[in-house]
Amino acid sequence: MAVRTLLGLLRPWQQFRTTIITLRGKTLVEHGCARSMSTDTTTDNLTLSLDSKTGIATLEMHRKPVNGLNLEMLTDLNIALEKAENEKSCKGLVLTSGLPKIFSAGLDILEMYQPKPERLAEFWRTLQNMWMRLYGSRLVTIAAIAGHSPAGGCLMAMSCDYRVMATGKYAIGLNETLLGIVAPFWFRDTMVNTIGHRETERALQLGHLYGADEALKVGLVDHLCDQEEVVKAATEEMSRWLKVNAVARQLSKSAMRQATIDKLVVRQEQDIEDFMTFVQRDAVQKALGFYLQSLREKRG
Numbered sequence: 001m002a003v004r005t006l007l008g009l010l011r012p013w014q015q016f017r018t019t020i021i022t023l024r025g026k027t028l029v030e031h032g033c034a035r036s037m038s039t040d041t042t043t044d045n046l047t048l049s050l051d052s053k054t055g056i057a058t059l060e061m062h063r064k065p066v067n068g069l070n071l072e073m074l075t076d077l078n079i080a081l082e083k084a085e086n087e088k089s090c091k092g093l094v095l096t097s098g099l100p101k102i103f104s105a106g107l108d109i110l111e112m113y114q115p116k117p118e119r120l121a122e123f124w125r126t127l128q129n130m131w132m133r134l135y136g137s138r139l140v141t142i143a144a145i146a147g148h149s150p151a152g153g154c155l156m157a158m159s160c161d162y163r164v165m166a167t168g169k170y171a172i173g174l175n176e177t178l179l180g181i182v183a184p185f186w187f188r189d190t191m192v193n194t195i196g197h198r199e200t201e202r203a204l205q206l207g208h209l210y211g212a213d214e215a216l217k218v219g220l221v222d223h224l225c226d227q228e229e230v231v232k233a234a235t236e237e238m239s240r241w242l243k244v245n246a247v248a249r250q251l252s253k254s255a256m257r258q259a260t261i262d263k264l265v266v267r268q269e270q271d272i273e274d275f276m277t278f279v280q281r282d283a284v285q286k287a288l289g290f291y292l293q294s295l296r297e298k299r300g
């Protein structure tokens, strides 16, 4: 409190600072404002910015071409989420994409195709950690989905508290079976918690990708609006959630989600082993190779 009062006496130009941090050989540039205690971060993969007036942070993914989640992108997401989580003045987070027509294409398949075992293990652990952080966040988290959101993209959206999706020809869902792989148990649990057991069972087996209307109907998303309006609609919805007593809301969220997270906490190492064994099987490598080929051929 005393620190805040002192900072309030500083002139505006004295309150801004720029810090450069080097992380895993990459440079993160931070523009911080001492008055608001906010810190904005931009990397090759994302931008985190905090509106100090509202306490709402925006986390915008922009890894070209499709926000594929590779190790570096997941590392950046973990750092950004932790930063927002630890920033006292931050109350909510809108997760969105800066790329047109794409929320996220899910895991970068190149991480799983002909992988180096050491990197593969680190990749999966970083994904697990990102999911635990996002699903268990103290913040109100809202996904603003203005594009396709298959597999890992759908997982990220489902891990938020609320989902706004653009009307249009975009698809969302866990389509792993179409790649010849199996959605891990914590992907499945997250979907069961969102749309229920029977609908998940059907969707998982078929690798079903939902259009926006259908996603709304089964509760996979909560609100539809025009493409240009998704972030605005997410922010408006956020203000409703931020009116609720924060401690009561956080305890309610944790009561609903912690058991699902704990399931992975106790099986984290085993899950990494299972993933590595499964992905490196010849049949799975073959299926991933075909799928990558089909994506490339689609472009002609």
Ligand SMILES: CC/C=C\C/C=C\C/C=C\C=C\CC(=O)SCCNC(=O)CCNC(=O)[C@H](O)C(C)(C)COP(=O)(O)OP(=O)(O)OC[C@H]1O[C@@H](n2cnc3c(N)ncnc32)[C@H](O)[C@@H]1OP(=O)(O)O
Binding pocket: 065, 066, 068, 101, 102, 104, 105, 106, 107, 108, 109, 110, 148, 150, 151, 152, 153, 175, 176, 179, 181, 182, 183, 184, 274, 275, 278, 279, 292, 295, 296, 298, 299
């Ligand atoms: C026993 C069990 C134990 C453990 C569990 C084991 C295993 C579980 C393992 C994994 C779980 C994985 C979850 C995932 O997230 S897998 C990824 C699934 N994602 C997809 O299927 C999406 C594929 N992409 C698309 O459908 C489309 O690209 C699109 C709809 C997202 C966008 O379409 P566009 O027409 O706009 O763009 P494209 O021309 O198709 O793509 C541009 C460019 O990007 C490449 N690309 C697309 N998606 C990916 C991806 N996910 N990873 C890597 N690369 C991707 C695409 O090939 C194009 O590349 P080129 O420019 O042609 O080189």
